[in-house]
Structures are given as C-alpha cells and as structure tokens.
Amino acid sequence: MHKGGTALEKFIITNNDKVYKKYKGKYKIVFLEKGSYTDVLNETRDYIHNGCKLITHPMAGSLKPNQTPYKSVIIGKTSEKTDYSSVILIENSLDAANKFLKHKSTPKWNEKILNDFKTVDLSLIENVIVNPMFNIY
Amino acid sequence: MTIRYCFCYKIEYIDRIEIEKEVVILKLELGKIKISDVQFGDKTEVVKGTLYVNKDEIIKLVLEDDRILSANVELARPGESVRIAPVKDVIEPRVKVSGSGAIFPGTINKVKEVGSGRTHALVGATVITCGRIVGFQEGVIDMSGPAAKYTPFSETNNVCIVIEPVEGLETHDYEAAGRMVGLRVAAYIGEAGRNVEPDEIVTYETKPLQEQVKQYPDLPKIGYIHMLQSQGLLHDTYYYGVDAKVMVPTFMYPTEIMDGAIISGNCVAPCDKVTTFHHLNNPVIEDLYKRHGVDLNFIGVVLTNENVFLADKERSSDMTAKLCEFLGLDGVIITEEGYGNPDTDLMMNCRKVSQKGIKVVLITDEFPGRDGKSQSLADATEEGDALVSCGNGNVIINFPPMEKVIGTLDFIETMIGGYEGSLKPDGSIEAELQIIIASTIANGYNKLSAKGY
Numbered sequence: 001m002h003k004g005g006t007a008l009e010k011f012i013i014t015n016n017d018k019v020y021k022k023y024k025g026k027y028k029i030v031f032l033e034k035g036s037y038t039d040v041l042n043e044t045r046d047y048i049h050n051g052c053k054l055i056t057h058p059m060a061g062s063l064k065p066n067q068t069p070y071k072s073v074i075i076g077k078t079s080e081k082t083d084y085s086s087v088i089l090i091e092n093s094l095d096a097a098n099k100f101l102k103h104k105s106t107p108k109w110n111e112k113i114l115n116d117f118k119t120v121d122l123s124l125i126e127n128v129i130v131n132p133m134f135n136i137y
Numbered sequence: 138m139t140i141r142y143c144f145c146y147k148i149e150y151i152d153r154i155e156i157e158k159e160v161v162i163l164k165l166e167l168g169k170i171k172i173s174d175v176q177f178g179d180k181t182e183v184v185k186g187t188l189y190v191n192k193d194e195i196i197k198l199v200l201e202d203d204r205i206l207s208a209n210v211e212l213a214r215p216g217e218s219v220r221i222a223p224v225k226d227v228i229e230p231r232v233k234v235s236g237s238g239a240i241f242p243g244t245i246n247k248v249k250e251v252g253s254g255r256t257h258a259l260v261g262a263t264v265i266t267c268g269r270i271v272g273f274q275e276g277v278i279d280m281s282g283p284a285a286k287y288t289p290f291s292e293t294n295n296v297c298i299v300i301e302p303v304e305g306l307e308t309h310d311y312e313a314a315g316r317m318v319g320l321r322v323a324a325y326i327g328e329a330g331r332n333v334e335p336d337e338i339v340t341y342e343t344k345p346l347q348e349q350v351k352q353y354p355d356l357p358k359i360g361y362i363h364m365l366q367s368q369g370l371l372h373d374t375y376y377y378g379v380d381a382k383v384m385v386p387t388f389m390y391p392t393e394i395m396d397g398a399i400i401s402g403n404c405v406a407p408c409d410k411v412t413t414f415h416h417l418n419n420p421v422i423e424d425l426y427k428r429h430g431v432d433l434n435f436i437g438v439v440l441t442n443e444n445v446f447l448a449d450k451e452r453s454s455d456m457t458a459k460l461c462e463f464l465g466l467d468g469v470i471i472t473e474e475g476y477g478n479p480d481t482d483l484m485m486n487c488r489k490v491s492q493k494g495i496k497v498v499l500i501t502d503e504f505p506g507r508d509g510k511s512q513s514l515a516d517a518t519e520e521g522d523a524l525v526s527c528g529n530g531n532v533i534i535n536f537p538p539m540e541k542v543i544g545t546l547d548f549i550e551t552m553i554g555g556y557e558g559s560l561k562p563d564g565s566i567e568a569e570l571q572i573i574i575a576s577t578i579a580n581g582y583n584k585l586s587a588k589g590y
Contacts, residue, residue: 059477059515060368060445062405067553089481089516096477096515099506103531107550107557119308123370127382128446137448 007136008076010055012125013044016070018118019125027129037106038097040071045090047075053083055137058093060124063117065097066106070121074128076137163252164342165392168234168335172261175212175294181326183333188262188326190296195322199298204314206303211543213265213280213295218540221297223275223548224574225266225404226319227290227412230259230327233396240327241397243378245320251396257330263293263414264326266319267544268300275552276407276574277566284536284566286584287576290414297543298322312371316402320413341392341426343437346464353434357467360436361391361421362457362486366403366411366474367442373402374411374474376440382449386441386456388464391422394438403474406553408530408571409502409579411474420582421470421500436464441486443479450482458489468496472580476504476530477515484518491520502527502577503587507569527578528585530554530571538564 011028014020015035023029030047032039041058048054055074059065075086109117128134171186178189192210199208213219233239236254239246265278278290285291300318302311343349350358365374367382374381376389376399389398399416422438429435441457444450461469469490473483480501487497503513503526513526542564549560554572561567570576577585 054447056445057447057450057478057481059480062366062368062372062403062410062475062477062479062553064476064553092512092515092517093477095512096504099504099511103507104556109551113551116308120370120372123309124368124372124445127369127444131446131449133448134446 008078010074010076011047011052012072012074013040013047014072015040016072016118016121018122019072022122037065037069037071038094038101040073041090041094041097044073044075045094048086048090049082051078051082052076053078054086054089056125056128058090059096061120063120064100066100066104068117068121069106069109069114070117072121072125074125163390163392164340165236165252165395166255167339167341167395168255168257169260169337169339170257170330170333171336172259172294175214175262175296177212181329183259183329188259188294188329190326195298195325198321198325199300199318202314202318204303204306204310205300205318207301209299211297211299213297213543215280215292215294217280219280219543220539220541220546221265221267221278221295221543222546223267223269223544223552224278224407225275225315226401227414227574228264228319228323229414229417230262230264230323230330231397231417232257232324232327232331234331238396240324241320241400244375244397244400245317245324248377250393251398252390252392256396257327257333257335259327259330261293262326263290263295264319264323265290265295265297266300266315267297269545269548275404275548276554277549277552277572278574279536279539282537282539284534284573287570287573289575289582296322296326299544309370312402312404316400320400341395343390343392343435346436349434349436350465353430356430356432356434358436358465359425359433360439360461360464360466360469361425362439362441362461362469362471362490363419364471364473364479364482364486365399365440365442366479368445368478371404372475375400375402381442382444384442386439386453386460388460389438389440391426391435391438394419394422406475406571407574408554408577409475411578411580412575415575415578415580415582418582419580421472421580436466441482443473443475443482445478450485454482454485454489457486458493461490461495462493466495468498470498470500472500474579480514480516484516484521487521488518497523499524500527500579500581502579503529504531505529507531507533525581526587527581527583528570528576528587530569530577532570533567534570535567536565
C-alpha cells in the first residue's frame with residue numbers, strides 16, 4: 001500500500017480481536033488481548049508520550065466507557081516532539097472513562113452482546129482506514 | 138432575420154430566469170393536522186382528529202423487506218399503562234402536498250430538493266420502530282407514570298412497529314432494514330393527511346442570502362450549525378441519502394429539514410439520539426423562525442458531521458467556520474448529537490467560528506456523573522463561554538411497572554443507562570435518566586435544563 005510522502009507509521013492499539021484479525025499483517029497492531037477499555041487508553045497515552053499522535057478520537061462511538069469493553073485507537077509515529085493536542089485529548093478521554101467507571105463497572109456481557117460490541121468498534125475503525133485520506137496522515 | 142430571432146430568444150430566456158427566481162425562494166407551508174387519538178381501522182385515514190390505521194396493510198408493507206421475519210403493529214396512547222422498548226426511531230408522518238420533491242428524498246423517494254410548497258404533518262401522531270436491533274442499546278418510552286414526563290412521546294399517539302429480523306442477519310443490514318421500515322410506514326400513514334384540511338398552517342420562509350440580508354438589514358444575522366452524528370455503524374445520519382460521514386459541511390435552507398431531507402440512522406444513546414422526528418421538528422430552527430424578523434435575521438443552517446478520524450474533524454470544522462464567515466453571520470447556535478467524540482467537534486467548531494469574530498452559543502446535554510461533580514463534556518475550549526444545558530443524563534430515576542409492554546424488557550439491563558439489577562422482579566426499573574428516549578436531547582426538545590446561580 002502506498003504510504004504517501006509524509007505519512008506516519010501507524011499503529012492500532014486494540015483489545016478487540018475482530019480488529020486484530022482484520023488488520024494484522026497490514027498495520028502494526030498492539031493487541032491487548034486481555035486488556036480493558038482503560039488499558040487501551042493508558043497504552044495509547046504511553047505511546048503519545050513516546051512520540052506518537054492520535055489519528056482517531058479515543059472516545060469514538062457513543063457507547064459509554066462502562067458499557068462497551070472494547071476500544072480501538074489508531075495512532076501515528078511522529079518525528080516531532082510530544083504532540084500536546086493528543087496529550088490533552090487522551091487525558092480528557094481517560095478522565096471521562098474513569099468518571100463513568102467510578103460509578104459503575106462494565107457488566108459481564110454474554111457472547112452475543114460482546115460480539116455486537118466488537119462489530120461496532122470495528123466499524124468505527126474501518127470507516128477511517130477506508131478513508132482515501134488515511135494514507136497521507 | 139437572424140438578429141430578430143436572437144432577440145426573441147433572449148426575452149424568453151430572461152422570462153424563464155425571472156420565473157425560476159421566484160421558485161428559488163424557499164417558502165414552506167406546513168399544514169398541521171392535529172391528531173388526538175389513534176385506532177385500528179379498515180382504512181388508513183384521518184377522521185375528526187382520529188388517525189385510523191389498517192394493521193394488515195402496514196404489516197404487508199413491512200414484510201416487503203425480506204430481511205424482516207415478522208412484524209406486528211401496536212398502538213400506544215398518552216396516559217396508558219404502556220412501556221415501549223427497545224426503541225429504534227420515532228418518525229412523524231408527513232406528506233408532500235405540493236412543491237418539488239417528496240418526503241424523505243434520497244431515502245425512500247427520488248432525490249429532488251425539498252423545502253418549498255406545502256407539506257402536511259400529522260401532529261400528535263408518530264411511528265415508532267421497536268424490537269431488538271443489537272443486544273445492548275436503544276431505550277424506553279413510558280406512556281404514563283413518573284418516567285413519562287421525560288419523553289415527548291408519552292404525549293403522542295404512537296403506531297409502534299415491532300420487528301424481528303431473519304436469523305443470522307448482519308447488524309448493518311438489520312439497522313438499515315429497521316431504518317427503512319420506519320420511514321416507509323411513516324410515509325404510508327402520512328398519505329392519510331394529503332387531502333385533510335389542516336387545523337393550522339405555519340409558513341416558513343428563507344430567501345437567498347443577499348435578499349435575506351436585505352430583508353432585515355438592522356437585525357443580527359444568525360445561523361445554526363447542526364452537527365450530524367456520523368461515526369459509523371449505528372451512529373449514522375443521512376442528508377438526501379448521503380451518509381453524513383462522507384459529506385463536507387454544506388448550507389441547508391431550514392425548510393428542507395421539515396420535508397425529511399435529514400433522517401436518523403443512529404440507535405445508540407437513547408437520551409440524546411436525534412430521532413427522525415427531532416430532525417423534522419428541530420426546535421432550534423422552529424425558535425429561530427419565531428424570532429426571524431423580530432430580533433434576529435435567521436440566515437440558514439450549516440450542516441456538518443462528527444467523524445472518528447481527527448483529520449476529518451479538522452477539515453469539517455475549518456469548512457464550517459469558513460461557511461459561517463462567508464455567510465456574514467454575526468452569531469451562531471451549535472448543537473451536537475452524542476457524547477465523547479462529538480464533544481471534540483463541538484469545541485473545534487466553537488473555537489474556529491469564534492475566531493472569525495462570530496458569537497457562539499452551544500446547546501448540549503451533560504454527563505457529569507451521578508453526583509453532577511465531574512466534567513460535563515469530554516472536551517473543552519476557552520471560547521466555549523455560552524452554553525445552554527439540556528440536563529444531566531447520569532441522574533438515577535426509578536419508575537414503576539406498566540401493565541403492557543410493547544417490544545420486550547429483555548434488554549433493559551444492557552441498554553445505555555441500564556445496569557445489572559436495573560430491572561426488578563415486579564417489572565419496575567431503576568436506571569440512569571439516559572435510558573429514556575429523548576430525555577436530555579441535545580437540541581432542547583425536552584424539559585430539562587441547568588441554571589447557574
């Protein structure tokens with residue numbers, strides 16, 4: 001796949017095996033197989049502090065952080081210093097997630113529901129990857 | 138000879154332009170037919186304020202979609218002991234009586250600009266699509282009791298279409314099937330209003346920009362930025378059939394929305410999803426028209442989206458600000474749909490439009506936690522200094538059982554706002570307010586707000 005002159009090397013950080021299965025081999029994937037929603041956000045924060053920037057919004061989807069167990073975020077490796085807008089966005093997202101989880105933890109869903117959550121999470125990421133502009137970022 | 142012909146042609150040409158110019162001014166007469174009851178009948182018709190619906194014809198229409206295994210029609214009226222769940226969409230039946238295009242253009246009718254001529258609406262009636270879509274969402278409407286006051290649809294006469302998909306249908310297909318069923322049934326019922334004399338006719342008119350500015354030169358020029366949910370599966374909105382996530386910000390005459398130019402494909406957060414009903418009856422547009430020519434000059438609507446890709450947000454907010462500047466606006470109202478990701482679009486729009494020297498007022502609901510002490514939104518900007526709140530979706534409410542359930546209560550605990558233990562053995566419910574359809578809808582079509590003291 002043509003990456004474009006200034007395109008960033010991209011990583012998908014996810015705990016959703018549907019995302020992992022669909023994109024392994026095509027993109028670098030940090031697959032947190034047993035990780036939680038907040039584990040994905042925390043991992044994303046670590047990457048941002050190590051020279052990555054957000055490509056997708058960490059709170060994509062209207063499903064609340066204490067509702068869906070799945071989260072996928074796309075980031076890109078930059079050669080620049082810390083991207084502060086990404087830092088602010090990931091911190092705000094972590095605050096919001098913790099706010100929801102503080103009052104009520106994510107329920108133990110059955111397989112059917114878990115599968116629906118995975119499908120929705122995958123859809124949010126798929127729409128970005130098929131975007132013709134994706135390869136220049 | 139030749140010159141003479143040219144001359145004639147020229148005159149004809151000018152005449153045609155003149156005629157077209159008159160048509161361009163979007164003036165819509167909305168005929169409101171007040172519906173005070175709904176009953177089953179042999180024929181779908183409106184008689185003295187009662188809507189009669191032919192159940193068999195509706196079921197036949199629904200089952201034309203081979204993705205749907207079974208369908209049932211049930212009625213829910215104000216004050217009844219009825220609970221409807223899970224709710225996908227709510228649609229007001231309307232019919233285009235005259236003027237270009239037909240209702241829901243690009244979705245169930247061919248694409249043609251709408252928003253002019255005459256439209257009839259069955260005000261006080263709705264079509265509600267319900268039944269299982271996916272296992273974890275949608276919401277509740279109670280027709281009576283303490284939860285009824287939080288939803289506008291406890292006050293309407295509802296034709297509920299309960300649908301079941303064929304086995305193994307993919308989530309995407311089922312959402313699309315459910316969406317189309319609601320629109321087709323609403324259009325079918327809307328036809329019953331075609332030849333009925335409306336109880337009230339309201340005329341809405343917006344002129345092309347330069348004429349609109351000239352009409353009220355001394356009043357502030359106000360626009361409305363309408364942000365459409367567009368994140369992906371179960372989070373989509375369509376404008377003349379275009380998926381909002383692949384459109385760029387554009388200008389819309391406010392009357393277009395009243396003919397169904399925008400329809401909802403969103404089935405995620407019950408409390409603040411903008412149903413198709415809410416698009417048809419957008420309260421910001423309604424109120425801006427009420428003050429049009431009084432203390433403001435309502436120029437029109439800028440539509441934009443709420444995508445997941447941050448680069449899309451950058452482009453959309455840039456273009457939204459550019460359009461507002463180009464229109465010469467003095468002030469705008471911005472509404473969003475959803476929480477989290479859209480908060481970032483809301484703030485980017487607020488910041489960039491403000492930086493053009495245009496005053497901005499935001500309308501949204503809040504999720505500050507059950508105690509109300511946390512941050513209400515997931516993003517912020519210092520330009521966001523004027524906001525109207527539509528309430529706190531995290532508040533816990535208790536509501537008693539209803540005698541009849543339309544749909545199923547199987548998913549109460551997995552809906553947004555529900556949790557383990559939400560559904561009590563006697564059928565009563567304890568849940569966050571966000572489980573109730575339209576309870577904190579972020580365009581103000583509700584009764585909740587917050588005040589600063």
